[in-house]
Amino acid sequence: MTGQTFVEYVNLCRIRKGEEMIMNSSLPITQIAHRVGFNNINYSTFAAQISKQTLDVAG
Structure with missing residues (x-):
């Protein structure tokens, strides 16, 4: 488990792809x-x- 809701996980995937x-x-x-x-x-x-998302991951 990631500790995230489904929507949070999908948004994180979208953000990561967007960053790329x-x-x-x-x-x-x-x-x-x-x-x-x-x-x-x-x-x-x-x-x-x-x-x-970047700050959440870094923090």
């Missing part, structure tokens, strides 16, 4: 967010999710 795509592609952030399943959010929300 940011590092390895020239796609706009909004397009990356859409491709990893964050379809109805803006850049600042996606960026906040990445920051939160």
